[in-house]
Amino acid sequence: MNNQNDIPSRSLDVLRAIVNDYIETSEPVGSKTLVERHGFEVSAATIRNEMAFLEEEQLIAAPHTSSGRVPTDKGYRLFVDRLSEVKRLSASERLAIETFMSSSADLDEVLSGAVQSLAQLTNQVAMVQYPSLGRAKIKAIELVPINETRTLVVLVSDNDRVQQHMVNAHQVLSIEDVAELRARFNAALVQQPFGSAVMKLETIVANSSNHLKAAASVVAEAVQIMVDANRQEKIILAGTANLARHGQAPVANLGDLLDALEQQVVMMRLIAEMKTDQEGLGLLIGKENNIELLSQTSVLVSSYEKPGSEIAKVGVLGPTRMDYAHHISAVRAVANYLTKTLGA
Amino acid sequence: MNNQNDIPSRSLDVLRAIVNDYIETSEPVGSKTLVERHGFEVSAATIRNEMAFLEEEQLIAAPHTSSGRVPTDKGYRLFVDRLSEVKRLSASERLAIETFMSSSADLDEVLSGAVQSLAQLTNQVAMVQYPSLGRAKIKAIELVPINETRTLVVLVSDNDRVQQHMVNAHQVLSIEDVAELRARFNAALVQQPFGSAVMKLETIVANSSNHLKAAASVVAEAVQIMVDANRQEKIILAGTANLARHGQAPVANLGDLLDALEQQVVMMRLIAEMKTDQEGLGLLIGKENNIELLSQTSVLVSSYEKPGSEIAKVGVLGPTRMDYAHHISAVRAVANYLTKTLGA
DNA sequence: ATTGGCACTCAGATAGTTCGAGTGCTAACC
DNA sequence: GGTTAGCACTCGAACTATCTGAGTGCCAAT
Numbered sequence: 001m002n003n004q005n006d007i008p009s010r011s012l013d014v015l016r017a018i019v020n021d022y023i024e025t026s027e028p029v030g031s032k033t034l035v036e037r038h039g040f041e042v043s044a045a046t047i048r049n050e051m052a053f054l055e056e057e058q059l060i061a062a063p064h065t066s067s068g069r070v071p072t073d074k075g076y077r078l079f080v081d082r083l084s085e086v087k088r089l090s091a092s093e094r095l096a097i098e099t100f101m102s103s104s105a106d107l108d109e110v111l112s113g114a115v116q117s118l119a120q121l122t123n124q125v126a127m128v129q130y131p132s133l134g135r136a137k138i139k140a141i142e143l144v145p146i147n148e149t150r151t152l153v154v155l156v157s158d159n160d161r162v163q164q165h166m167v168n169a170h171q172v173l174s175i176e177d178v179a180e181l182r183a184r185f186n187a188a189l190v191q192q193p194f195g196s197a198v199m200k201l202e203t204i205v206a207n208s209s210n211h212l213k214a215a216a217s218v219v220a221e222a223v224q225i226m227v228d229a230n231r232q233e234k235i236i237l238a239g240t241a242n243l244a245r246h247g248q249a250p251v252a253n254l255g256d257l258l259d260a261l262e263q264q265v266v267m268m269r270l271i272a273e274m275k276t277d278q279e280g281l282g283l284l285i286g287k288e289n290n291i292e293l294l295s296q297t298s299v300l301v302s303s304y305e306k307p308g309s310e311i312a313k314v315g316v317l318g319p320t321r322m323d324y325a326h327h328i329s330a331v332r333a334v335a336n337y338l339t340k341t342l343g344a
Numbered sequence: 345m346n347n348q349n350d351i352p353s354r355s356l357d358v359l360r361a362i363v364n365d366y367i368e369t370s371e372p373v374g375s376k377t378l379v380e381r382h383g384f385e386v387s388a389a390t391i392r393n394e395m396a397f398l399e400e401e402q403l404i405a406a407p408h409t410s411s412g413r414v415p416t417d418k419g420y421r422l423f424v425d426r427l428s429e430v431k432r433l434s435a436s437e438r439l440a441i442e443t444f445m446s447s448s449a450d451l452d453e454v455l456s457g458a459v460q461s462l463a464q465l466t467n468q469v470a471m472v473q474y475p476s477l478g479r480a481k482i483k484a485i486e487l488v489p490i491n492e493t494r495t496l497v498v499l500v501s502d503n504d505r506v507q508q509h510m511v512n513a514h515q516v517l518s519i520e521d522v523a524e525l526r527a528r529f530n531a532a533l534v535q536q537p538f539g540s541a542v543m544k545l546e547t548i549v550a551n552s553s554n555h556l557k558a559a560a561s562v563v564a565e566a567v568q569i570m571v572d573a574n575r576q577e578k579i580i581l582a583g584t585a586n587l588a589r590h591g592q593a594p595v596a597n598l599g600d601l602l603d604a605l606e607q608q609v610v611m612m613r614l615i616a617e618m619k620t621d622q623e624g625l626g627l628l629i630g631k632e633n634n635i636e637l638l639s640q641t642s643v644l645v646s647s648y649e650k651p652g653s654e655i656a657k658v659g660v661l662g663p664t665r666m667d668y669a670h671h672i673s674a675v676r677a678v679a680n681y682l683t684k685t686l687g688a
Numbered sequence: 689a690t691t692g693g694c695a696c697t698c699a700g701a702t703a704g705t706t707c708g709a710g711t712g713c714t715a716a717c718c
Numbered sequence: 719g720g721t722t723a724g725c726a727c728t729c730g731a732a733c734t735a736t737c738t739g740a741g742t743g744c745c746a747a748t
Contacts, residue, residue: 395711412710
């Protein structure tokens with residue numbers, strides 16, 4: 001097994017050229033076109049020798065005997081890690097991000113703007129993970145009476161996230177009743193971290209006036225549900241149409257992939273488990289993600305930070321044959337804007 | 345131009361058989377298979393004569409000379425209007441709807457459950473339109489301080505819909521300030537229909553304490569935005585993956601269709617403009633919708649009612665070659681459940 | 689180490705052939 | 719008159735054959 005560093009510099013030049021060409025044309029690339037399009041000072045035959053070497057190293061592969069070569073997952077990996085220079089975003093691209101992401105909006109709007117601009121920028125499927133609220137605190141609980149028995153429970157956390165859940169107390173609640181419940185829940189829960197809030201719920205119910213115990217327990221249940229919904233990761237997607245567009249789908253059965261995306265669960269797990277480097281970037285190429293359905297797709301994420309809550313991720317999913325150099329810039333830029341906007 | 349009623353009964357039998365067969369097999373259907381699979385007491389030749397007649401009437405067409413026949417839009421229309429018997433839903437299908445649509449949830453959850461169950465039931469793209477809130481009234485306005493200057497404005501309407509919008513007052517607001525704003529807005533707006541609420545906003549701002557005028561105007565703006573967002577129709581989709589699944593896409597470029605669905609605007613207009621009959625059902629077959637992109641798809645909707653607000657629609661979109669008899673039942677059932685659940 | 693030369697491979701395009709489901713028409717039949 | 723059997727005909731789909739050319743691997747010469 002050869003170490004990467006054993007690969008001579010010219011071989012790497014060839015690999016870089018192959019990846020760039022293939023990303024651009026999406027056709028297997030052969031030795032002759034390679035010499036023509038890039039400024040190699042050697043003949044096609046020499047390049048062929050290099051290619052044979054790269055193939056031995058499993059960095060490129062031929063779809064069928066005697067056809068051009070295509071980078072393997074391993075080839076892309078080496079390319080990304082050591083060969084690609086980051087393409088800076090153009091001014092118009094930066095502008096696009098800024099206009100898409102209106103600041104001074106609430107979390108939902110900011111995230112949805114971010115994911116849409118990223119999808120448009122990359123022509124891939126974009127996704128953003130909600131900041132996990134593990135460390136977030138409860139800012140307020142509002143009870144809004146809807147009719148005699150039904151009440152809307154609104155939970156606001158200290159990072160601008162608002163959740164709501166309808167409950168039915170199965171008993172008539174007077175205005176005073178609602179006020180009491182509101183007071184009790186707020187007194188006990190405001191400023192509590194989500195984690196510990198749940199433990200207080202029983203006490204609140206126990207302390208409530210007798211005739212309100214049932215209602216209190218229903219509200220407590222709603223709070224529990226919302227806290228749980230928080231712990232459970234959530235993502236937003238945009239640009240799924242890009243999968244069907246631009247010719248060759250990155251998967252045999254496009255329907256299955258779209259389905260998986262719609263169900264969210266696969267992507268949620270994947271994005272949650274992805275590791276990122278010290279710069280916050282994470283990338284899984286092809287089979288690296290160990291998900292059969294995604295064996296021909298790459299997932300690129302960058303973490304962004306929401307002060308006060310944990311770090312979350314934003315990224316794109318596309319065919320392994322994606323423009324890594326460009327997309328890395330795009331994802332990173334959107335992540336930066338997110339951090340900036342949310343920090344304000 | 346022949347009136348429908350001039351078409352002899354046996355011809356209609358043949359048309360019905362053709363539609364049913366084609367829906368089932370998605371292959372053009374020929375005279376021989378037709379005689380075999382359905383209990384026609386006549387020979388294939390006779391059926392051919394009938395088919396020639398149907399073709400003259402433009403109810404069926406042959407993809408190419410000497411191939412089986414396929415129903416035209418007009419053929420489907422006649423089939424649906426006069427020939428198909430509604431297929432009742434199976435017990436398990438009804439059960440699926442019920443479990444999907446937990447009652448005592450808020451509007452978002454109910455609608456999202458409905459659209460998901462419909463997508464699953466029909467294997468098509470399902471969509472539901474939010475009830476327009478033209479007649480709805482404001483139930484409460486809550487102001488939740490997020491930090492010194494930012495405040496979350498929560499607007500609850502009397503049909504369980506909750507909206508929120510973050511505002512930045514650009515000035516420090518004390519608890520008393522927030523209380524005053526809350527009181528003023530609620531006093532002026534609670535029980536006001538959305539339509540007239542907007543007109544009161546100026547007065548509220550004018551009446552506010554001087555040092556709160558700026559803040560009040562920011563909040564008023566937020567209310568305005570939310571009211572507008574309400575007036576603007578909104579839909580939820582589910583099951584878009586079903587388009588890519590099951591073989592032949594109903595459109596040349598699947599990407600364009602997915603894109604249009606994601607952008608929502610096309611479907612929003614279409615669903616808003618669709619007419620429904622006295623039973624609340626509406627159906628556009630193929631080119632009837634006059635949208636090039638959707639020329640090979642049918643859209644089937646049923647209206648549902650949310651007491652107190654206007655009527656909205658729920659339905660499915662799929663290839664013209666869809667199982668109308670079944671889907672009509674499914675859409676109608678979901679609409680009924682919606683009306684029932686929301687009326688509670 | 690590099691290169692020109694050359695035989696070889698093989699996917700994809702083009703063209704020809706066959707096959708059969710399906711048609712339209714006509715003449716006979718009830 | 720409606721129905722039917724019979725038959726010639728059509729034409730897409732599937733199969734085969736052939737051709738082409740981009741690309742390869744290898745070897746001998748530089």
